[in-house]
Amino acid sequence: MKAWLLESQDKIENRPLRLAEVPEPHASRGEIRIKNLFCGVCRTDLHIAEGDLDLKRSPVILGHEVVGIVDELGEGVMNHKKGDMVGVSWLNSTCGRCKYCTSGRENYCPEFKATGWDADGGYAEYMVIKEQFALSLRDMHLEPEIIAPLMCPGIAGYCSLVLTGAKKGDRLGIFGFGPTAYYVLEVAKYLGIEVYVSTRSEKNIQAARLSGASWVADATKETMPNSLDSAIIFPPAGNLVELALASIERGGTLVLAPVSSSEIVINDYSKNLWGKDIKTLYNVNRKDATAFLEIADRLNLKPSIKVYPLEDLCDVLIAAKKGELETQNAVIRVA
Ligand SMILES: NC(=O)c1ccc[n+]([C@@H]2O[C@H](COP(=O)([O-])OP(=O)(O)OC[C@H]3O[C@@H](n4cnc5c(N)ncnc54)[C@H](OP(=O)(O)O)[C@@H]3O)[C@@H](O)[C@H]2O)c1
Ligand SMILES: [Zn+2]
Numbered sequence: 001m002k003a004w005l006l007e008s009q010d011k012i013e014n015r016p017l018r019l020a021e022v023p024e025p026h027a028s029r030g031e032i033r034i035k036n037l038f039c040g041v042c043r044t045d046l047h048i049a050e051g052d053l054d055l056k057r058s059p060v061i062l063g064h065e066v067v068g069i070v071d072e073l074g075e076g077v078m079n080h081k082k083g084d085m086v087g088v089s090w091l092n093s094t095c096g097r098c099k100y101c102t103s104g105r106e107n108y109c110p111e112f113k114a115t116g117w118d119a120d121g122g123y124a125e126y127m128v129i130k131e132q133f134a135l136s137l138r139d140m141h142l143e144p145e146i147i148a149p150l151m152c153p154g155i156a157g158y159c160s161l162v163l164t165g166a167k168k169g170d171r172l173g174i175f176g177f178g179p180t181a182y183y184v185l186e187v188a189k190y191l192g193i194e195v196y197v198s199t200r201s202e203k204n205i206q207a208a209r210l211s212g213a214s215w216v217a218d219a220t221k222e223t224m225p226n227s228l229d230s231a232i233i234f235p236p237a238g239n240l241v242e243l244a245l246a247s248i249e250r251g252g253t254l255v256l257a258p259v260s261s262s263e264i265v266i267n268d269y270s271k272n273l274w275g276k277d278i279k280t281l282y283n284v285n286r287k288d289a290t291a292f293l294e295i296a297d298r299l300n301l302k303p304s305i306k307v308y309p310l311e312d313l314c315d316v317l318i319a320a321k322k323g324e325l326e327t328q329n330a331v332i333r334v335a
């Protein structure tokens with residue numbers, strides 16, 4: 001099969017990924033094999049390719065926003081049949097036995113394995129995964145290329161929203177209106193939550209306005225007209241933390257979504273932090289992923305995407321690094 005291999009990490013401009021012909025994988029006991037159709041491109045792919053995250057195996061096939069068709073069943077597979085459409089997210093497997101896995105908190109499992117990092121991912125014609133970690137898309141109406149980016153920014157955005165505890169009538173702040181924030185805003189509107197967006201670029205300000213945010217500006221320059229019940233920060237910008245806390249009322253929650261952050265300093269504990277909670281998004285879980293996919297389908301979400309051929313992956317990653325992609329989401333057509 002055709003697959004993009006990462007053997008050793010390097011700046012993406014030096015093209016560390018190589019399109020190669022490799023043997024097809026086969027489903028072992030309890031696994032399914034997926035014929036991949038589409039795989040969304042994520043900034044995390046860049047972090048792995050360039051060495052910001054360790055290389056856990058070599059070669060590895062990146063890609064963790066996968067939509068495909070089940071085409072081979074390992075022995076004992078119960079929940080999928082050939083021809084079913086399934087999705088694969090960053091969550092590739094967990095142990096299923098630890099205190100986290102047995103209490104609905106599998107995202108904290110110490111044996112959490114990530115797709116396209118610990119295990120081969122979606123930038124190849126086929127991949128295999130344990131059946132219980134493939135998300136069923138059987139009942140979804142959205143097109144498969146639209147579903148691909150739901151698998152990472154969509155699910156991560158929804159998990160962040162769940163962590164805020166926001167409910168109908170609340171005011172939610174979003175700091176940084178990127179691809180992930182788009183899903184949060186759409187779902188929040190559906191749930192009757194009013195959304196205030198702080199973002200700097202004109203492009204993102206317009207996008208947030210178009211999507212129906214109640215207030216949009218750069219909160220480092222303009223003061224929000226109302227206080228918030230909760231907020232989410234998306235970029236890894238530690239300087240936003242105290243500002244976001246200051247905008248939240250007592251009893252409110254600030255969720256930090258990034259996987260890394262610049263330094264966080266809170267100068268005024270009594271005024272800005274006391275009586276407020278900070279939570280962090282630490283991986284995603286299947287319960288929230290499944291709930292989100294149902295809502296996304298009901299809302300007929302249409303994120304802005306552009307589809308590229310498999311051969312273009314390296315060019316797309318280079319463009320993503322330079323911020324030169326035309327749409328918020330790039331999706332690779334694998335087959
Ligand atoms: N924790 C987990 O398990 C997990 C899983 C998936 C994703 N994530 C995280 O979720 C986030 C994904 O969000 P995304 O890809 O949609 O975000 P993003 O594109 O990285 O950032 C969103 C927006 O924030 C603004 N921004 C960027 N840098 C900034 C800075 N230094 N100060 C202020 N604003 C800044 C930019 O908009 P403007 O230019 O308009 O300001 C940017 O478009 C990432 O941080 C990722 O690490 C976490
Ligand atoms: Zn991702």
Ligand SMILES: [Zn+2]
Pocket residue numbers: 094095096097098099100101106109110111
């Ligand atoms: Zn576990």
